[in-house]
Amino acid sequence: MRKELEDKLHKEIPITKIMGLKLNSYNKDELLTSAPLDININDKGTAFGGSLNTITIISGWSMCWLISKELNIDSNNIVIIKNQTSYLKPVKKNISCYTKKPTKEEISILKEKINKKNSASIKIVSKIIENNQVCVEFEGIYVIKL
């Protein structure tokens, strides 16, 4: 499912392929995504803020897509409506982004809302971590519509 999604992103959202986005692993706790530093570099030789925000945005979106698949609901209408990002430290190597899977309770509330109203929003949080230090904190609100 992870590989299917990676192929889909690369095909349908060309910037994700160009920036070298990879969906590295996915389990019950989190989704790990990455991108190389070289193509995403800035004038200071560290990762470009635009790329850092893009990887968090698409990782949160990917989490919603994966959850939708697991819930057996249509995953064709997922959009971000808001995000908030803090850049705490520069990222000096390849970018590694950890996106937390919402709790079972949050997912069950999401499913209930979608069943009732054909639409629901969910908060997804991500962190970009380097050498055990949080460099970027991201919070995004996504809407899933049937």
Place this chain on the structure above:
Amino acid sequence: MRKELEDKLHKEIPITKIMGLKLNSYNKDELLTSAPLDININDKGTAFGGSLNTITIISGWSMCWLISKELNIDSNNIVIIKNQTSYLKPVKKNISCYTKKPTKEEISILKEKINKKNSASIKIVSKIIENNQVCVEFEGIYVIKL
């Protein structure tokens, strides 16, 4: 100065060139930037949220760079530390981003702080507008350090 900055961005931040970022005009009120839809497209045929956020982030950064040049202060150490973005409507054509120039008073406070502390932060706001409707609202906090 605008053209010098566009060349600098394309050279030092390769993603800005790949996404087709243009610095179209700059005056006392605002900076207009743009990017074509095709390379920045998503699975729905509208502009990718990551690209929308990237153009706002780099436009805010560009505004700080332009102000630094005007103030005759070093423009080599400008970083974003936080941003907040709302996606109100999908962007269906080429992306046009309007970044408001801070008021004279805000710029004079910035200059005073930099003179005193060698560092200051400033809030920059941008809007992505299509057919007279605001599609994306962005607020970024940038730090300029000497």
